[in-house]
Amino acid sequence: xxxxxxxxxxxxxxxxxxxxxxxxxxxxxxxxxxxxxxxNFEKKGNKLINVFFVGQLELNDLLLRPENKAIRQRITVNxxxxxxxxxxxxxxxxxxxxxxxxxxxxFKKSALREIYRFxxxxxxxxxxxxxxxLLTGYLNSRHRIKKRTIKECAKELEIVRTRSSSTPQIxxxxxxxxxxxxxxxxxxxx
Numbered sequence: 001x002x003x004x005x006x007x008x009x010x011x012x013x014x015x016x017x018x019x020x021x022x023x024x025x026x027x028x029x030x031x032x033x034x035x036x037x038x039x040n041f042e043k044k045g046n047k048l049i050n051v052f053f054v055g056q057l058e059l060n061d062l063l064l065r066p067e068n069k070a071i072r073q074r075i076t077v078n079x080x081x082x083x084x085x086x087x088x089x090x091x092x093x094x095x096x097x098x099x100x101x102x103x104x105x106x107f108k109k110s111a112l113r114e115i116y117r118f119x120x121x122x123x124x125x126x127x128x129x130x131x132x133x134l135l136t137g138y139l140n141s142r143h144r145i146k147k148r149t150i151k152e153c154a155k156e157l158e159i160v161r162t163r164s165s166s167t168p169q170i171x172x173x174x175x176x177x178x179x180x181x182x183x184x185x186x187x188x189x190x
Contacts, residue, residue: 007041007048017049025055029067036071083121086113092123093130106134107145114150129153 010017041048063072090112097106119125132153133145
């Protein structure tokens with residue numbers, strides 16, 4: 001009742017209500033059914049809430065299950081973010097360093113190319129390798145990260161190519177990424 005009142009108040013104030021669910025690929029079918037019920041909140045044919053699912057590629061598999069047919073039918077936009085190119089990978093890393101207030105370029109061009117080589121442009125893998133390289137550089141008092149450091153980090157993370165896929169797979173302590181992390185998934189249900 002309180003939630004319904006909140007949605008009605010937002011409607012009369014011409015405000016949009018948005019629910020963003022990150023890591024949506026981890027949801028189960030029962031929870032998706034409960035979320036689908038949110039789409040029943042309407043006023044004069046207008047949805048009172050928009051739900052955005054953000055998750056890894058496994059989200060597609062979850063939504064394709066027969067028990068999730070009803071919520072799948074309510075999805076209006078489905079977008080897969082493709083892997084970055086080599087140039088975009090370098091730009092992405094440099095942008096993140098700029099946002100972090102880095103005063104100089106911390107990665108040599110050869111290191112950026114090596115990051116791309118191992119990550120294939122996957123943002124999550126780029127972040128993991130670059131973060132590890134920055135930590136390694138700091139611990140070794142290196143002012144610029146070289147290709148050699150990226151190779152060391154990749155070895156520490158045990159980045160391997162599986163026989164069935166050319167996408168890197170990471171296995172290291174509590175860090176894990178599956179073969180299917182090559183794309184992120186954004187899905188909007190209204």
